[in-house]
Amino acid sequence: xxxxxxxxxxxxxxxxxxxxxxxxxxxxxxxxxxxxxxxxxxxxxxxxxxxxxxxxxxxxxxxxxxxxxxxxxxxxxxxxxxxxxxxxxxxxxxxxxxxxxxxxxxxxxxxxxxxxxxxxxxxxxxxxxxxxxxxxxxxxxxxxxxxxxxxx
Numbered sequence: 195x196x197x198x199x200x201x202x203x204x205x206x207x208x209x210x211x212x213x214x215x216x217x218x219x220x221x222x223x224x225x226x227x228x229x230x231x232x233x234x235x236x237x238x239x240x241x242x243x244x245x246x247x248x249x250x251x252x253x254x255x256x257x258x259x260x261x262x263x264x265x266x267x268x269x270x271x272x273x274x275x276x277x278x279x280x281x282x283x284x285x286x287x288x289x290x291x292x293x294x295x296x297x298x299x300x301x302x303x304x305x306x307x308x309x310x311x312x313x314x315x316x317x318x319x320x321x322x323x324x325x326x327x328x329x330x331x332x333x334x335x336x337x338x339x340x341x342x343x344x345x346x
Contacts, residue, residue: 249270259319260316
């Protein structure tokens with residue numbers, strides 16, 4: 195009986211020692227490293243492409259100007275084309291004077307294409323929306339102010 199008890203005690207003690215060899219014994223972190231890890235630096239979000247920028251703005255433009263499907267497709271293609279040119283110009287990092295002249299040239303060309311692709315009243319609404327920074331809410335507020343002034 196004493197030998198059985200002694201063998202059982204040796205086995206239990208041996209299992210405890212074997213278990214602690216794996217790092218799980220007295221370590222309360224159960225094998226995890228006790229040294230805290232540094233946070234990885236935040237990755238910068240990738241800049242949006244021209245198509246994504248136009249796609250994000252098109253619902254506001256369609257609502258504010260009242261475009262049908264064909265006109266929306268025309269405006270979307272024109273805006274995508276010129277947003278790409280603006281992005282390319284920004285990447286070039288030209289001198290301020292050259293950059294300003296190039297932006298003006300792009301604006302004129304965009305305006306001409308929009309004038310040819312849209313009816314006059316929708317073109318005017320598009321220009322007003324562009325002046326308000328493509329914010330339909332600002333445009334609606336301006337229209338309400340104009341209506342109130344014209345009534346009085």
